[in-house]
Amino acid sequence: MSIRERMSGNEAVAYAIKQINPDVMPAFPITPSTEIPQMVSTFIANGEIDTEFIPVESEHSSMSATMGANAAGARALTATSSCGLAYMWELLYVAASDRLPVVLALVNRALTGPININCDHSDSMGARDAGWIQIYAENNQEAYDNFIQTFRIAEHPDVRLPLMACQDGFITSHAVENIELIEDDKVKAFAGEYHPENYLLNPDMPMAVGPYANSPFYMETKMNQRLAMENAKKVILEIADEFEKISGRKYGFFEEYRLEDADYAVVIIGSAAGTTKDAIDELREQGIKAGLLKIRVFRPFPGEEMAKVLSHVKAIAILDRAESFSACGGPIGSELKAALFDFKFSGIAVNYFYGIGGRDYTVAEAKAVYSDLIAYADGSKPVENYKYIGLRK
Amino acid sequence: MAFNFKEVMNKPERLAPGHRMCAGCGATIAVRTVLRALKPEDKAVIGNATGCLEVSSFMYPYTAWEDSYIHNTFENAGATLSGVETAYNALKKRGRLKENYKFITFGGDGGTYDIGFQSLSGAMERNHDLVYVCYDNGAYMNTGIQRSSATPMYADTTTTPVGSQSNGKMQNRKDLAAIIASHDVPYVAQSTLIGTMKDLYEKSEKAIYTPGAAFLNVMAPCPRGWRYDAADIMKICKLAVESCYWPLFEVVEGKWILNYEPKKKLPIEDFLKSQGRFKHLFKPENEQLLVQYQEEVDRRWEDLLFKCSR
Numbered sequence: 168m169s170i171r172e173r174m175s176g177n178e179a180v181a182y183a184i185k186q187i188n189p190d191v192m193p194a195f196p197i198t199p200s201t202e203i204p205q206m207v208s209t210f211i212a213n214g215e216i217d218t219e220f221i222p223v224e225s226e227h228s229s230m231s232a233t234m235g236a237n238a239a240g241a242r243a244l245t246a247t248s249s250c251g252l253a254y255m256w257e258l259l260y261v262a263a264s265d266r267l268p269v270v271l272a273l274v275n276r277a278l279t280g281p282i283n284i285n286c287d288h289s290d291s292m293g294a295r296d297a298g299w300i301q302i303y304a305e306n307n308q309e310a311y312d313n314f315i316q317t318f319r320i321a322e323h324p325d326v327r328l329p330l331m332a333c334q335d336g337f338i339t340s341h342a343v344e345n346i347e348l349i350e351d352d353k354v355k356a357f358a359g360e361y362h363p364e365n366y367l368l369n370p371d372m373p374m375a376v377g378p379y380a381n382s383p384f385y386m387e388t389k390m391n392q393r394l395a396m397e398n399a400k401k402v403i404l405e406i407a408d409e410f411e412k413i414s415g416r417k418y419g420f421f422e423e424y425r426l427e428d429a430d431y432a433v434v435i436i437g438s439a440a441g442t443t444k445d446a447i448d449e450l451r452e453q454g455i456k457a458g459l460l461k462i463r464v465f466r467p468f469p470g471e472e473m474a475k476v477l478s479h480v481k482a483i484a485i486l487d488r489a490e491s492f493s494a495c496g497g498p499i500g501s502e503l504k505a506a507l508f509d510f511k512f513s514g515i516a517v518n519y520f521y522g523i524g525g526r527d528y529t530v531a532e533a534k535a536v537y538s539d540l541i542a543y544a545d546g547s548k549p550v551e552n553y554k555y556i557g558l559r560k
Numbered sequence: 561m562a563f564n565f566k567e568v569m570n571k572p573e574r575l576a577p578g579h580r581m582c583a584g585c586g587a588t589i590a591v592r593t594v595l596r597a598l599k600p601e602d603k604a605v606i607g608n609a610t611g612c613l614e615v616s617s618f619m620y621p622y623t624a625w626e627d628s629y630i631h632n633t634f635e636n637a638g639a640t641l642s643g644v645e646t647a648y649n650a651l652k653k654r655g656r657l658k659e660n661y662k663f664i665t666f667g668g669d670g671g672t673y674d675i676g677f678q679s680l681s682g683a684m685e686r687n688h689d690l691v692y693v694c695y696d697n698g699a700y701m702n703t704g705i706q707r708s709s710a711t712p713m714y715a716d717t718t719t720t721p722v723g724s725q726s727n728g729k730m731q732n733r734k735d736l737a738a739i740i741a742s743h744d745v746p747y748v749a750q751s752t753l754i755g756t757m758k759d760l761y762e763k764s765e766k767a768i769y770t771p772g773a774a775f776l777n778v779m780a781p782c783p784r785g786w787r788y789d790a791a792d793i794m795k796i797c798k799l800a801v802e803s804c805y806w807p808l809f810e811v812v813e814g815k816w817i818l819n820y821e822p823k824k825k826l827p828i829e830d831f832l833k834s835q836g837r838f839k840h841l842f843k844p845e846n847e848q849l850l851v852q853y854q855e856e857v858d859r860r861w862e863d864l865l866f867k868c869s870r
Contacts, residue, residue, distance in 0.1 A: 190650040190654070235630060367605045368651060378623070
């Protein structure tokens with residue numbers, strides 16, 4: 168029987184770590200992810216798990232040590248947020264190119280400039296091209312469920328890529344919600360142990376990691392990373408199927424909410440999906456065919472799959488919780504529009520920015536987005552392609 | 561065990577020939593000497609900061625390293641090996657590994673004194689059972705001889721060039737061995753390439769087989785950066801030691817020990833004049849700079865004698 172509990176998102180991830188009992192966890196505190204290493208340290212201090220914890224002197228070193236441990240043959244992870252991820256930047260690319268299946272519990276927070284401890288996605292979206300798998304959670308349940316699947320995806324022989332499991336800072340990391348936990352033995356059996364083919368501490372075959380590889384080999388390295396990312400699509404779905412068997416909960420690249428017959432759709436990532444769903448329910452009562460596509464897997468980017476399920480929609484609002492300062496769209500906006508173009512989408516697609524630096528996003532504001540879409544679709548309002556939600560006047 | 565030169569030199573090489581380090585490179589000699597101090601039956605994981613050694617010894621698809629080896633980036637050799645060493649403890653504890661491993665990481669002075677300083681300090685303070693070996697050639701040689709905090713005063717480098725308004729680097733070098741000793745780690749030593757390499761070999765052995773964190777600072781001349789005839793490397797190292805520019809010492813469990821005191825301390829000019837990077841100091845108008853230089857060497861030497869006398 169699964170266990171009914173009440174937990175914050177950070178507690179949920181720490182609980183998943185406890186159930187997996189990984190080999191090594193180096194970490195450095197940063198709001199709002201700090202609780203995760205604190206809780207793991209407490210589990211270790213109380214003898215509940217025997218993970219080796221390294222209290223490193225920076226996030227740069229937490230990622231470096233995680234990579235070293237993983238290359239050595241250990242299942243290794245770390246946790247961070249915002250500037251912590253930014254400080255790891257250089258290493259993110261190295262982890263991906265060295266094909267180290269490390270896992271990062273990312274609690275999304277705005278990047279400094281000015282300093283801001285609240286949620287947006289500028290940290291992980293900035294790292295979107297680093298070669299990491301990125302999976303996002305809407306709520307505490309998803310943060311827990313996603314985390315349990317992480318190592319299996321990352322370590323799969325056809326993938327061998329680092330993975331960041333993201334959840335929204337404070338909104339899910341600190342808010343306590345009901346959660347359904349899976350029994351320890353089931354999680355343990357599901358997660359298994361890490362037994363790589365090649366690793367530094369293999370007494371039968373030494374290994375060298377991190378070569379100098381100039382123009383004769385660099386391009387192939389990158390091409391192989393792309394192939395691994397393509398393979399990850401298949402593996403993510405396989406692991407999700409396996410996970411459904413132990414949990415009864417179904418996961419894919421994205422969730423469709425009342426999208427099947429929708430004329431107007433919002434595309435979003437993370438906790439704001441819940442607010443949007445409430446808006447949709449209200450609009451549906453008024454007979455407005457509103458729907459939602461909530462992205463779970465952003466890397467690899469399921470462009471074709473999303474374009475397919477959005478093909479019948481008259482107008483789409485793509486909501487970004489991060490700027491990319493291209494002056495022509497945010498990260499999800501640009502990529503999804505490119506995919507929609509490739510798959511001959513003939514409707515309207517506009518890009519909104521919301522929740523930047525923790526700005527509220529309300530049901531009323533979500534409903535206003537659908538009003539815009541209706542007006543764009545019937546031609547009563549000229550299409551504005553770059554809008555802010557909740558911006559101070 | 562007493563040092564037996566023949567026996568030591570007959571140990572199997574753990575850095576294979578065929579790498580692309582310059583002829584006469586001090587770093588390579590240092591690395592081979594350190595690795596000889598491993599017991600042949602012990603396995604090792606070698607770490608490496610980005611630098612000459614890394615880009616010349618592991619050019620895909622070839623590696624010169626007989627042991628497992630990891631290069632991550634320029635500034636994180638300490639943290640990377642911390643992770644490897646911790647993984648070893650985890651796998652041992654969980655019964656997934658039986659063999660004994662030792663952990664040694666190499667970095668140049670750029671990757672150690674400067675960009676990798678925080679990572680090194682963290683690894684030392686946490687007292688991981690590893691050895692960090694700095695091959696100190698006193699500048700960023702891999703990128704073309706730019707000054708580092710290990711660069712000696714008045715050295716002509718490409719970012720402290722000598723000119724009408726400049727006599728080279730204006731600052732003294734950082735005393736990294738003393739800084740690491742202040743981390744209160746079990747073993748710190750300074751060495752260089754002297755005679756039969758007995759000094760470096762024995763210090764490496766102690767560093768590798770002392771439980772906990774150890775740091776070796778090895779002066780490893782760079783013929784290109786220092787501008788001397790590559791064949792003169794052993795002479796240069798000897799002058800550095802005999803002039804007390806590069807003293808040989810150990811700090812064992814906090815106790816400072818002087819390993820060698822020259823019978824007749826040579827003037828610093830003898831060390832400086834053999835190198836092109838100090839050529840400008842021998843112009844008649846720069847006589848005062850040499851006096852200053854000698855004063856600084858004397859001050860540091862006296863300070864070391866004091867530390868070792870306690």
